[in-house]
Amino acid sequence: MPAVFLARLSVPIIGNEVRVDLSAPLRAIDRLQRPRPWLAVPFAVAKRFGEAGAGGLAAAIAYYSFFSLFPLLLVLASLAGFALHAHPDLQQRLLDSALAQFPVVGSEIRSNVGSIQGSGVAVVVGLGLAVWAGLGAIRATQVAMDTVWDVPRKRRPGTPASIGLALVMLVVLGVFLVAAAVIGGVASGAGRFGMLAGVVTSLALNIGLFALMYRILTRADVSWRSVAPGAGLAGIGWTALLALGGHLVSNRIGSSAHLYGSFAVVIGLLGWIYLGAQLALAGAVLNPVLADHLWPRSLTGELTGADRRALRRSALQEERTRQESVDVGFEDVDHAARS
Numbered sequence: 065m066p067a068v069f070l071a072r073l074s075v076p077i078i079g080n081e082v083r084v085d086l087s088a089p090l091r092a093i094d095r096l097q098r099p100r101p102w103l104a105v106p107f108a109v110a111k112r113f114g115e116a117g118a119g120g121l122a123a124a125i126a127y128y129s130f131f132s133l134f135p136l137l138l139v140l141a142s143l144a145g146f147a148l149h150a151h152p153d154l155q156q157r158l159l160d161s162a163l164a165q166f167p168v169v170g171s172e173i174r175s176n177v178g179s180i181q182g183s184g185v186a187v188v189v190g191l192g193l194a195v196w197a198g199l200g201a202i203r204a205t206q207v208a209m210d211t212v213w214d215v216p217r218k219r220r221p222g223t224p225a226s227i228g229l230a231l232v233m234l235v236v237l238g239v240f241l242v243a244a245a246v247i248g249g250v251a252s253g254a255g256r257f258g259m260l261a262g263v264v265t266s267l268a269l270n271i272g273l274f275a276l277m278y279r280i281l282t283r284a285d286v287s288w289r290s291v292a293p294g295a296g297l298a299g300i301g302w303t304a305l306l307a308l309g310g311h312l313v314s315n316r317i318g319s320s321a322h323l324y325g326s327f328a329v330v331i332g333l334l335g336w337i338y339l340g341a342q343l344a345l346a347g348a349v350l351n352p353v354l355a356d357h358l359w360p361r362s363l364t365g366e367l368t369g370a371d372r373r374a375l376r377r378s379a380l381q382e383e384r385t386r387q388e389s390v391d392v393g394f395e396d397v398d399h400a401a402r403s
Contacts, residue, residue, distance in 0.1 A: 094363040098360040101359070104361070105350075107361060121341075122338060123341075128203075129201040133337075139194045157245045158242065199230040202229075206281045210282050213284035214284075215284050216384075218383050244269060247265050263303070271295050277344075286355070293354050298346070302343060379392045
């Protein structure tokens with residue numbers, strides 16, 4: 065019976081040893097995905113995600129975002145209080161729109177966010193420090209976007225230019241929150257049809273925001289067309305996450321509450337931000353994979369043309385000064401040329 069079972073599995077038996085070719089399934093998957101774009105592109109995105117260290121980049125974005133969240137909300141509450149002091153309902157709606165991006169934990173955050181009060185100098189200094197803290201997350205995103213597009217380090221912006229670009233993106237985020245608040249207010253008072261229109265409009269707004277982020281936060285020469293696929297993926301994914309976010313975050317908090325108590329809210333918030341950062345970077349990685357045809361990628365070690373292009377781009381990224389020039393070669397190609 066064991067012999068029949070082994071024969072059916074086609075496992076060769078040599079003496080007392082049984083040799084199983086564990087790489088056979090991987091080779092079969094590789095042969096299956098290479099000629100099929102609908103399979104090859106996701107495999108290429110996953111491989112490129114790892115090569116770019118996108119997991120670590122997402123962790124850096126989540127870290128800075130977590131620590132800049134309260135200062136940015138402090139700025140938002142303060143500016144809303146100054147500009148909309150005669151419209152408290154609109155102030156509340158604006159903050160609720162911002163906190164709606166953080167399911168379940170948004171109410172906890174709201175109870176701990178006030179506004180900067182005091183003399184004019186204290187307000188200006190406080191807002192300045194809060195904005196400075198908030199720039200960390202956007203600058204980390206700039207590094208991630210340049211890494212995804214393999215921008216050589218010698219071409220990346222210096223500190224003043226990076227800060228200026230981050231300030232522009234902060235203004236864009238503020239406009240996004242105001243627009244989201246207006247859409248939410250209109251949709252809530254228009255019945256079921258209004259809610260559906262609000263979801264569609266929010267989806268379009270999310271896609272537009274991701275497209276703008278992918279377009280302006282990198283020194284790579286990219287077009288709106290080249291960032292559209294990733295923006296669509298990230299926008300749809302973020303909208304879906306917001307719809308399911310209450311369930312996801314509440315489960316995370318519930319599983320951690322008995323161990324960490326009130327710190328479970330912190331864990332849930334940090335996990336949510338990290339998940340959003342990973343989604344944003346997945347969309348960002350998709351863009352160069354499609355724009356520069358970095359697929360199909362090999363799963364077995366034998367390099368394809370897309371593998372060579374991707375590895376060459378990663379190596380050229382390490383050029384740090386104008387005097388430095390990195391040259392990339394591959395052993396099999398060089399050996400064939402010498403022969």
